[in-house]
Every structure is written in C-alpha cells, then in structure tokens.
Amino acid sequence: MRHIRLRLRTSILFILATLTIFFLITLNTLIWSTNELEQVEENRDIPIPPGVIPFWSAINHQNIYDIHATSVNTIFIRPSNISQRRVEELYELIRNAKNDDTQSVDKEKLFPIDSTWSFDKLVEQQQAHDNDDTNKQTPETHADTADSAAKTTKTTIRPDLTTSAKSVSEYDKIQLRNYVHQSLAKWKKEHQNDKIINLADLMHDELLRDEPSRLNTTWYEFMKTVNNLRVYDPNSSEFKRLLNHLQNGEVIEASEMSQGTQIKVIFDLPDGFEALFKPYRVPRNYQTLPDHFYFSDIERHHAEIAAFHLDKILGFYRVPPLIGRLVHITRDIHEKATEELAKTFFISPANNTCFRGHCSYYCDTSHAVCGKPGDRLEGSIQVLLPRPPEIEWKKITHPYRRSYSAIRKAKWESNENHCYDEVFLNDDYHNRLLLDMMDLSAFDFLIGNMDRHHMMRIQTFGANSALIHLDNGRSFGRYDHDELSILTPIRQCCLFRYSTFARLYRVYRQGLSTLLSRSLENGEQLRKILVDEHLTAIDRRLGILFAHLDTCIKTYTVKGVMIDDGID
Numbered sequence: 001m002r003h004i005r006l007r008l009r010t011s012i013l014f015i016l017a018t019l020t021i022f023f024l025i026t027l028n029t030l031i032w033s034t035n036e037l038e039q040v041e042e043n044r045d046i047p048i049p050p051g052v053i054p055f056w057s058a059i060n061h062q063n064i065y066d067i068h069a070t071s072v073n074t075i076f077i078r079p080s081n082i083s084q085r086r087v088e089e090l091y092e093l094i095r096n097a098k099n100d101d102t103q104s105v106d107k108e109k110l111f112p113i114d115s116t117w118s119f120d121k122l123v124e125q126q127q128a129h130d131n132d133d134t135n136k137q138t139p140e141t142h143a144d145t146a147d148s149a150a151k152t153t154k155t156t157i158r159p160d161l162t163t164s165a166k167s168v169s170e171y172d173k174i175q176l177r178n179y180v181h182q183s184l185a186k187w188k189k190e191h192q193n194d195k196i197i198n199l200a201d202l203m204h205d206e207l208l209r210d211e212p213s214r215l216n217t218t219w220y221e222f223m224k225t226v227n228n229l230r231v232y233d234p235n236s237s238e239f240k241r242l243l244n245h246l247q248n249g250e251v252i253e254a255s256e257m258s259q260g261t262q263i264k265v266i267f268d269l270p271d272g273f274e275a276l277f278k279p280y281r282v283p284r285n286y287q288t289l290p291d292h293f294y295f296s297d298i299e300r301h302h303a304e305i306a307a308f309h310l311d312k313i314l315g316f317y318r319v320p321p322l323i324g325r326l327v328h329i330t331r332d333i334h335e336k337a338t339e340e341l342a343k344t345f346f347i348s349p350a351n352n353t354c355f356r357g358h359c360s361y362y363c364d365t366s367h368a369v370c371g372k373p374g375d376r377l378e379g380s381i382q383v384l385l386p387r388p389p390e391i392e393w394k395k396i397t398h399p400y401r402r403s404y405s406a407i408r409k410a411k412w413e414s415n416e417n418h419c420y421d422e423v424f425l426n427d428d429y430h431n432r433l434l435l436d437m438m439d440l441s442a443f444d445f446l447i448g449n450m451d452r453h454h455m456m457r458i459q460t461f462g463a464n465s466a467l468i469h470l471d472n473g474r475s476f477g478r479y480d481h482d483e484l485s486i487l488t489p490i491r492q493c494c495l496f497r498y499s500t501f502a503r504l505y506r507v508y509r510q511g512l513s514t515l516l517s518r519s520l521e522n523g524e525q526l527r528k529i530l531v532d533e534h535l536t537a538i539d540r541r542l543g544i545l546f547a548h549l550d551t552c553i554k555t556y557t558v559k560g561v562m563i564d565d566g567i568d
C-alpha cells in the first residue's frame with residue numbers, strides 16, 4: 001500500500017514538473033514572439049493617417065488609399081542653364097539698347113525690307129497653299145459651350161490644328177520679321193498718345209438713361225479704375241475697398257455660372273457687385289493626375305489666388321481682383337441659392353454639407369463640393385467685370401492653343417515655323433496683341449498653365465487694350481515639372497516687350513518666390529496657398545524664361561527681340 005502511495009506521489013510530481021516545464025516553454029515562446037512582433041511594428045514605415053496632417057503639408061506622405069499606385073515622384077529640378085552673371089549681362093545689354101533706341105529710332109534702316117517684297121503678296125501666296133489644304137481641316141473638339149451664349153465678339157483668327165501647310169521660305173521669313181518690326185514701330189507711333197479709357201466713362205450714358213442709381217455706388221467708383229491698360233489700380237483705395245468687399249460682403253444671391261465647364265457660383269454682393277466664386281476642390285499639394293491631360297484637370301481655387309498675386313507682383317494688373325474667402329455653405333450659398341442650385345444640395349455620410357451643381361466636368365455626387373468640415377468652405381472670389389450685353393468682349397482663339405484631344409496634336413507642336421506661318425502673317429497681330437501674347441506666355445509658364453485656349457479683351461476699349469488674364473484655375477498643377485511647351489510662342493517668335501523684361505529682372509533681383517509668399521501671407525486670410533515646392537518651381541522657371549530670351553537674343557540680337565511698343 002505504501003509502495004503504491006509512493007508511486008502515485010512520484011507520478012503526480014512528474015506530471016506537475018512536466019506541466020511546469022511546458023508552461024514555462026509556452027510563456028517564453030509567447031514573450032519572445034510578442035517581442036518579435038513589436039520589433040516588426042517598430043521597423044515598419046506606418047503611413048500617418050491623413051487626418052493628423054494639416055491638409056496643405058501632406059507632401060510626400062505615402063497615399064495609404066493608393067498603395068499600389070506609382071510611388072511619389074521625387075522632385076525633378078531642371079537646371080535653368082543660365083547664371084546670375086548672364087542675367088545681369090542681359091539686363092545691361094537690353095537697357096543700353098533701349099536707351100540707344102529712344103535716341104535714334106529708324107526702324108526702316110534697322111529692319112530693312114526688299115523693295116520687291118510685299119506682305120500682301122506673301123499672304124495671298126500662303127492663302128493659296130492653305131486653300132489647297134482645306135480638305136484636311138478637322139473640327140475643333142474642345143467644348144466651347146460658352147461661345148454662342150456669351151455673345152462675345154470672336155475674331156477671325158483661328159488656330160491651326162491641321163497638319164502642316166507649306167511654310168514660308170527662309171527669305172520670306174527675314175522680310176516678314178522685318179515687316180513685323182516696322183509695323184509694331186508704326187503702331188507705337190499711332191498709339192503712344194492714346195487717351196486712357198475707363199469702364200465707368202464707357203458705361204456712363206447708358207447707366208444715366210437706364211439705371212441712374214448705379215452711378216452713385218462703390219461699384220461705379222471701382223469701374224473708374226478699370227481701364228484699357230489694366231483692370232485695377234493696385235494703389236487705389238477703390239482696389240483695397242473692393243478686396244475687403246469680396247472678402248466680407250454679404251451674399252445676396254448665389255447662382256450658377258452657365259459659362260465654362262466646371263462649377264462656378266456667381267455671388268450677388270451689396271452695392272451692385274457681382275463676384276465669381278470657385279470652390280475648394282483639391283488640397284494644396286495635389287498634383288495633376290499622371291494619366292490626366294490638361295483638359296481633364298480639375299480647377300483649383302488656390303491656383304486662382306496664387307495667379308492673381310503673381311500677376312500683381314509682375315506689374316501686369318490683368319487678373320481682375322480676387323481673394324480667398326471662407327464661406328458658410330448653408331448660410332452663404334444654400335440659403336441664397338437659386339432654386340436650380342439649391343436642388344443639388346445634400347448632407348454627405350461624413351455629415352458635411354455638399355452641393356453638386358450643374359456642369360460638364362466634375363458636377364456629380366462623387367465629385368461634389370463639400371464643407372471641410374461641416375459648413376466651412378474655402379474658395380476664390382473674383383470681381384465679375386461687366387459682361388455682354390453691357391460690355392462687349394473679344395474672345396481670341398489662341399494661335400498656340402492645344403488640341404484638346406487625346407490623340408491629336410496642334411500644328412505648332414510639330415511646326416517650328418508656326419509663328420511665321422500663322423502669327424506674323426496675320427495683321428491682327430501687328431500691334432500690342434503680339435507682345436501681350438508673349439507676356440501671357442511668360443506668365444503661363446511661371447504658373448504652369450497649359451489651358452490658355454482663348455485670350456480675352458474688352459472689345460469696347462478698341463485696339464489698344466490689354467489682355468485680361470481670366471481663368472487660371474488649372475495652373476499650379478505640378479511643381480515637379482516645368483512645361484517648356486508653354487514658352488513656344490516666345491521660342492518661335494522671339495519677340496518680347498522691354499518693359500516686361502525690366503519688371504522680370506526686378507523681381508528676379510528681389511527673389512520672386514519671396515515676393516510671392518510674402519504677398520500671399522500678407523494679403524490672404526487663407527493659409528499656405530502655395531506649398532514650398534511650387535515656390536521653388538517659380539524661381540526655377542524664371543531662370544528658364546531668361547535662358548529662352550538669351551537664346552533668342554543670340555539668334556536675332558537684342559534689338560531684334562526686345563521691343564518698346566510704348567506699353568508699360
């Protein structure tokens with residue numbers, strides 16, 4: 001019996017010992033494996049959820065919703081190939097040439113034309129070639145839905161989208177270039193003493209007859225500062241008052257703008273002002289989707305804001321006054337909306353107020369404009385200048401317009417003679433429009449805008465009227481790429497306005513990106529309109545622009561490129 005009890009105790013002890021050893025091993029494994037897991041966790045590069053990053057600084061963070069997509073592009077810095085010393089040299093050369101010019105202006109000697117050569121004959125000859133070619137013409141595909149409704153005056157200038165007709169000969173190119181120089185000099189002589197015309201004066205008689213009360217408004221006071229040379233006076237109290245009004249004026253009515261392809265809301269503001277509101281659509285660091293063409297790109301309110309400030313810094317004053325504004329979707333838009341617009345409002349699953357609107361691009365429930373969060377909505381708000389029938393506009397199809405087709409190229413993309421074949425041959429361009437177009441090419445290159453399908457002017461001002469830089473919503477699409485094709489007008493025509501060069505040089509010396517970021521910080525309530533990468537890109541592009549002008553000057557000399565047409 002004692003023997004059995006002893007064996008039982010031994011067995012129990014054995015079982016207990018086995019259990020203990022098993023328990024210890026299991027515990028150890030558990031502890032060890034937990035440590036290993038923690039090590040793995042520590043080493044993994046966990047993407048930070050977007051909610052904890054301020055939306056403008058989410059740069060270069062892995063997109064956790066799109067892990068399998070192309071990795072974030074590294075920023076490609078393209079060297080501008082021009083040293084600061086060369087820019088200084090260029091400035092000296094150009095300034096001396098200008099001083100020289102003002103003393104002895106004999107453009108006919110400087111740019112001689114053979115007595116046997118005739119501009120009209122060349123035009124006739126080229127038209128004959130073109131007529132042979134008309135069967136090849138293909139219709140434009142860009143949805144110009146606005147064209148007919150707008151009652152704007154369209155010029156006969158058409159972009160050439162066909163395959164190349166016969167180019168002008170090398171001999172004719174020399175004559176034609178000189179002819180353009182002489183024509184611009186003649187135009188300057190005829191227009192240098194033009195009286196400056198303002199919109200208020202233009203509209204006065206009709207207002208007095210039909211709506212005399214409007215003559216006593218701040219709106220009318222502002223119209224006095226809109227003239228044929230610029231759309232505002234940056235130093236005037238009217239301009240400052242207008243910005244304040246755009247920012248704080250109560251919205252009386254909100255309606256959709258029928259013109260254009262993306263959502264835009266017209267706000268009626270007090271004192272007879274109307275304003276164009278483009279809402280927030282994408283974060284500041286959004287880059288045009290790699291598989292999207294320029295014509296599918298979504299409009300950006302921050303691009304409109306930044307473009308306005310840049311235009312102002314460059315001294316053009318051709319973008320109608322615009323400012324960033326934070327609105328309350330329900331109080332400022334929904335409650336003031338026309339019936340049509342109000343119908344498109346809804347509350348999203350995230351409990352934000354949204355609206356869809358009606359337009360041909362991005363106006364569906366999946367691309368709705370939504371409060372971020374709730375009812376808070378950022379946007380750009382721009383004063384609307386008088387439109388038809390009050391004032392006639394001239395909508396000029398850009399001769400360097402892109403094809404707006406995924407499969408077709410525009411002719412200028414494959415014809416290096418396009419400027420001679422289409423622009424110099426068209427006497428609609430033998431005036432300030434030619435140099436305004438070069439200014440616009442420089443401006444669009446700096447902001448990266450590939451969407452300049454038309455150029456706009458106020459027709460009622462007549463021929464000596466600056467372009468108005470409307471619609472910059474598709475600029476600032478990429479900071480990692482400089483779209484050199486935007487400079488094609490400058491590269492192919494090699495003409496540029498003296499006064500624009502002088503201003504570009506001045507901002508270069510002062511640091512363009514510094515001026516721009518300071519202007520945005522001081523003038524805007526919305527924060528961080530441009531991420532640093534865009535600012536870096538602007539400085540880089542200014543260098544590239546100078547390098548292009550340098551190349552032109554090496555080919556055609558300073559006087560052959562730089563033109564003083566009397567416009568500041």
Ligand SMILES: Nc1ncnc2c1ncn2[C@@H]1O[C@H](COP(=O)(O)OP(=O)(O)OP(=O)(O)O)[C@@H](O)[C@H]1O
Nearest residue numbers: 146259260261262276320382383384385387470471
């Ligand atoms: N500030 C303004 N003052 C007067 N008219 C304006 C103003 N802004 C825009 N417009 C008019 O409204 C039209 C459409 O505006 P905008 O070009 O900004 O829209 P969009 O959707 O980009 O158009 P599109 O698709 O044709 O490029 C302009 O072509 C112009 O006729």
Ligand SMILES: [Mn+2]
Nearest residue numbers: 260451471473
């Ligand atoms: Mn547009």
